[in-house]
Amino acid sequence: MPGRKIESEIDIAIEDPRWDSVADDLEAFVIRAVEAGLSVAPQLPDHPIEVSVLLTADDVVQELNRTWRGKDKPTNVLSFPAPPQPAHAGVAVPLGDVVLAYDTMLRESAEQSTPLHDHLAHLLIHGTLHLLGHDHETGDAEASAMEALETEALHGLGIPDPYAD
Numbered sequence: 001m002p003g004r005k006i007e008s009e010i011d012i013a014i015e016d017p018r019w020d021s022v023a024d025d026l027e028a029f030v031i032r033a034v035e036a037g038l039s040v041a042p043q044l045p046d047h048p049i050e051v052s053v054l055l056t057a058d059d060v061v062q063e064l065n066r067t068w069r070g071k072d073k074p075t076n077v078l079s080f081p082a083p084p085q086p087a088h089a090g091v092a093v094p095l096g097d098v099v100l101a102y103d104t105m106l107r108e109s110a111e112q113s114t115p116l117h118d119h120l121a122h123l124l125i126h127g128t129l130h131l132l133g134h135d136h137e138t139g140d141a142e143a144s145a146m147e148a149l150e151t152e153a154l155h156g157l158g159i160p161d162p163y164a165d
Helices: 017-021 026-038 060-069 103-113 117-130 140-156
Strands: 009-014 049-056 077-081 093-101
Touching: 009 017, 009 026, 026 049, 026 117, 026 140, 049 060, 049 117, 060 077, 060 093, 060 103, 077 117, 093 103, 093 117, 103 117, 117 140
Parallel strands: 009 049, 049 093
Antiparallel strands: 077 093
């Protein structure tokens, strides 16, 4: 059921200081965006989860993209779902990692005439939904479903639909 709240731990690592200019309280902003993505997911685990977010530069993301996806180029966001693990009372189970590239995000934001913090929220939600098993690359129906969830989560943050014309 969309709008549910799940107990979550969101760990944030900021490797590139340029990220600090994106939002006044960057860590709080990241947490709100990840939680927005979780809140619209049709299926959530019934136990606490942990999401790790790495805010870094293009060269780091390019290396990860080359190593794990065989694509030797930077991309805006990468998601690495954690392998399934048993839940233990009071212990958050890792859901996975979301990694964002500052330079690519900055360029895309300018190309789309979108405020940088809005684009960041979108990519965080997008990456979080990937951790939950959503995949826009598996077909038009899944892409449309994922876009609808992203739009709903962004709406909850007061951010306009990035897919609207």
